[in-house]
Amino acid sequence: MFRRFKWFITGLNHQQKPAKPDAKRLSLPKERNRKLMLEAVHEVAIYIHRFHNLDLFQQGWYQVKISMRWEDSEYAASVGTPSRVVQYDAPDLGSDDILGVWKIDDTDHSFSSQPFRIRYARQDILLSVMISFNLSLGKFEGPITSAVILKFELLYAPVLENGSNMQDSADVSPAAVHEFRIPPKALLGLHSYCPVHFDAFHAVLVDTSVHISLLKGNVHSMKKPSRSNSRSHEEACEKFDKEKLVLLVKAFLTSRAILLQELRNLSKAIHETIDLSGLTSQHDETNFLSASTEVVMATATATADSQVPEKVQNVSKIPNGTSDVSSDYLHTLQNDELYRRFHFLGDQILYLWSIFLKFHRANKTKILDHLRNAWSSDRRAEWSIWMVYSKVEMPQPTSRNEIDDIQGHRAKVPVIRKITDDPSQAAAMRAELHRRSIAQMRINNRSIQDLHIFGDPSRIPIIIVERVVNAPLRSLSGKSYFRNMDPQDAKVSPPEIDSSFSSNKQRGRILKIAVFVHGFQGHHLDLRLVRNQWLLIDPKTEFLMSEVNEDKTSEDFRDMGLRLAQEVIAFVKKKMDKVSRSGTLKNVKLSFVGHSIGNVIIRTALAESIMEPYHRYLHTYVSVSGPHLGYLYSSNSLFNSGLWLLKKLKNTRCIHQLTFTDDVDIENTFFYQLSKQKTLESFKSIILLSSPQDGYVPYHSARIEMCQSSSGDYSKKGKIFREMLNNCLDQMRAPSSEQRMFMRCDVNFDTSLQGRNLNTIIGRAAHIEFLETDIFAKFIMWSFPELFR
Structure with missing residues (x-):
């Protein structure tokens, strides 16, 4: 039919x-x-x-x-x-x-x-x-x-x-x-x-x-x-036909080996027995076929699944016990013998295929779960085409005395090395070189290829993952802001929750909550694509898409932070009560994702006293292009002009705070005071996403690192910046008894199709691209799924 x-x-x-x-x-x-x-x-x-x-x-x-x-x-x-x-x-x-x-x-x-x-x-x-x-x-x-x-x-x-x-x-x-x-x-x-x-x-x-x-x-x-035709022509045709018959038998050998091995793998993975006794009782054959099949099977077993076809197509065993290229031996057989082998292999494959279909129908959910887990474990290897991994050491902390010495030019050797190259330009060039290499790459694997990604590989974002290796926490000596802190203040008291939390902890449920906070003049669904990827990794996570500051992002960060803190606490308590009523609450994992100034709102909320009892539950923090160090050093003149207009015409309070003009004394400004608050040190994992193409947020501010302009600035402005940087980095240094993941991820989008327009000139295109595409989030989240479970 x-x-x-x-x-x-x-x-x-x-x-x-x-x-x-x-x-x-x-x-x-x-x-x-x-x-x-x-x-x-x-x-x-x-x-x-x-x-x-x-x-x-x-x-x-x-x-x-x-x-x-x-x-x-x-x-x-x-x-x-x-x-x-x-x-x-x-x-x-x-x-x-x-x-x-x-x-x-x-x-x-x-x-x-x-x-x-x-x-x-x-x-x-x-x-x-x-x-x-x-x-x-x-x-x-x-x-x-x-x-x-x-x-x-x-x-x-x-x-x-x-x-x-x-x-x-x-x-x-x-x-x-x-x-x-x-x-x-x-x-x-x-x-x-x-x-x-x-x-x-x-x-x-x-x-x-x-x-x-x-x-x-x-x-x-x-x-x-x-x-x-002539006799010579007939002989040539017969030879050509035999070539095709040999190829067909080889293909059947490979298909049979893969199918049999997959049946064994599935049986072992889901702990269900498959009866293959009929394979030998119903399909007996010569020593050649048994020998050749066993060698192919041995090759398939010893080879990774992704490489099985390349190996088994060229390996067989001839009756004298030596290994050789299968086509060499098959060519020694007569056509009627090859024809007989074609039928024998075809019957075996049909038999195995029917067994698989029955086995799949009886164990469909277990097989799907096994294949899904295998797919998940292979993502990092497959998507590493677009990801570049590196490790860097977190810079050694600088004490207040050393910063004063730098400002007064009393230090013999500058503690902080002057940056001579623009880091954003260097990152963009590195990503472009990698993109060119992908354009010349021939992707030839056996896995099913998603054409959303593989359709045009050179258009996919390049992600440079920088794992920051923690340096020891700096000493409490000197004029560090930790010096005058009461040690008892560092202890976080647990929130008052239902008494069932402490009973039967080992058998209780872990409540996982992720809070998403939009940016300036944003919408509560701005980060929905990142949320959807998180849902795919862990469908049991509860999500709060913060709405409390919609249409209010021009106000003071302190007001926005307080509203967010109240919204989060109400949501967490509601979910904790629900779990406690239906069972035992073992633990809580509270994660945050912010875009743009949403990250400043998150940190401000965490600095609120009402949020301190919840610091012990902090799990993963994902910062998507967040201006953590403000706009003290911003090289985008067009964007700076826009900020100036917002301050002059609308007197936007949060813009004054971002640009350190909210107080005449820079040490009393909002951002400097925020850097002293313990808003980051309780997270188990911190991921900072940035883009050298993003002109809305200074590159160094999103990455919480030294910038080119500040490295040689010995004025009070430079001193304050270095203190802020040290304050933030100190919070991300893990104590020796704990393990903390700290990563910077550079996302480089392909903007060649967007042309040269106002959005690309002022850097808005990349800033908004974080909200309009999920491929970068897919790559990062599936490469490090343990951070989102």
């Missing part, structure tokens, strides 16, 4: 008449004027577990549509054809959220799930359906070099007033598309998790896995042309 991937093999031109059929022996058709056509098919089985709504903006009816095609234009006329659909679990027909049935469209050879209705965020629709596609190439002339494009479409239709469902609506349209590339290497065998997220405006998770194997098709005998 459906077109298949055909491997055309021209048979031998035998003289004798065809022998009578023998059920115990496979033989080639031996007719002079006929040629043999062997048929094989790539079966791609796609299992859709559930549709999870993360952040769809519109309620309505939705469907997931799947289609498949070859990537190369050479095979453009051939598409994947749905061959089988298995509904694992019947949908809840009593529910109003699922209506209708799944559908196969013979026009474009696509599959569409049953329509389902989305009503609210974080809604789950269980689909539990397996769709198998058969891939056809047409005439086979050699090894497959084309990849396959797997296309997912999200179809949408509004809810009609008469209550009819999607299949009754004429207003069905594709709302979003997400495509994946299946490399040629993976077409001989693959079992992989494949999450579908669509785009930033249609943030969902379609839990999907992809399973591929090469299977045997039919065998046909076709009449040869009546006009014969």
Whole structure:
């Protein structure tokens, strides 16, 4: 019924008449004027577990549509054809959220799930359906070099007033598309998790896995042309046909090895036994096949999954016990022997494939969880293409006396080295060189490739991850601001919570809360893309998208910080009470994410006395382009002009504080006093995100590091800056008894398509890009998932 991937093999031109059929022996058709056509098919089985709504903006009816095609234009006329659909679990027909049935469209050879209705965020629709596609190439002339494009479409239709469902609506349209590339290497065998997220405006998770194997098709005998050529030409054709038959047998050997090894891996991973006794009892064969298969299996077992195809295609074992390239030995066999091996291997693969499908249906959730965990562990390695890792030592702390010596020129050797190169320009150049190297890179792996990322690798943000190694906490001697601090002040008393918190701690639940705070004139959903990635890593985390300062970001930071502190405390208490009522609360992990001045609001809130009891719960802090050191040294003249206008025309209080003009004495300014507050030292992990392209926030301020202008400034202004820097860095030095992760992540966006306009000139484009793309967050968060769990 459906077109298949055909491997055309021209048979031998035998003289004798065809022998009578023998059920115990496979033989080639031996007719002079006929040629043999062997048929094989790539079966791609796609299992859709559930549709999870993360952040769809519109309620309505939705469907997931799947289609498949070859990537190369050479095979453009051939598409994947749905061959089988298995509904694992019947949908809840009593529910109003699922209506209708799944559908196969013979026009474009696509599959569409049953329509389902989305009503609210974080809604789950269980689909539990397996769709198998058969891939056809047409005439086979050699090894497959084309990849396959797997296309997912999200179809949408509004809810009609008469209550009819999607299949009754004429207003069905594709709302979003997400495509994946299946490399040629993976077409001989693959079992992989494949999450579908669509785009930033249609943030969902379609839990999907992809399973591929090469299977045997039919065998046909076709009449040869009546006009014969010379004997030499016939010999050349026979040799060419044998080459194709050898390639086919080698491909079957590889596919069988991968499938058998994957079955063993899955059985071991989910602790479920697979009965493979029928493989040897029903499929006995010669010493050659057993020997060659065992060597291929040994190679596959000893090789990482990502490298199996490259290894097993070229290794086999010949009967004398020596290893050799498989094609060398296969060429010594007669065509009828190769033909017999083709059938034997094909029967074994069909048998193993049927076992896998039954095993998958019985253990679908366990297999999906295993594949998802494997996918998660591989992300850092795959995405390291766009990430550069390095380690730096945190600069040695400078005491107040040393800063005074520098200011008075009494030090023989400056304690702080003068920075001669612009760090932002150096970082931008480093990222650009790395981007050029990616453009010349040939990405040739076996994993399924997300075309949101791999579609144009040179357009993806480059992230330079700088792990800051903590130096020892500086001594309390000298004029350090720690000197006059009462040691008892450093102790944080626990908040008053339900008594169940202290009972049965080992069996209780850990309450994880993440608070997101927007920037200047921002919206509470500005950081929703980062939140969505966090949700994917840990769906059990509770999220507070702060709204208390919307339309109030021009006010004093102290007022904004107090409002945020009150909002956070109310939210935390509400969630703690809920957990305590339903069980035992073991611990609380409180994390914060801020964008732009939202980071200043977070630190101001943490400095409030009402937040001190909650400092012991602080877990991860992610600062997205936050001006932690203010605008004391800002080199963006256009942006500085805008700040000046805001101060003069609107008398914006927070802008005065950012630019240190809120007090005539710089030591009484808000930022200098904030740097003395213990707002960072209780976090277990601190991640500072910056961008050299961001002109809205000084590069050094977002990274909390020395800047070029201040390194040689011995005035009071330079002294205050160095004190602020030391105060902040001291809070991020971990005590010797604790481990703290402190990272600076430089995000370099590709802005070449945006052209030269006002946004790029003043640096606004990169500042807003943090809110409009989630690839940088995906890379960082999935590379360090332990920080977000």
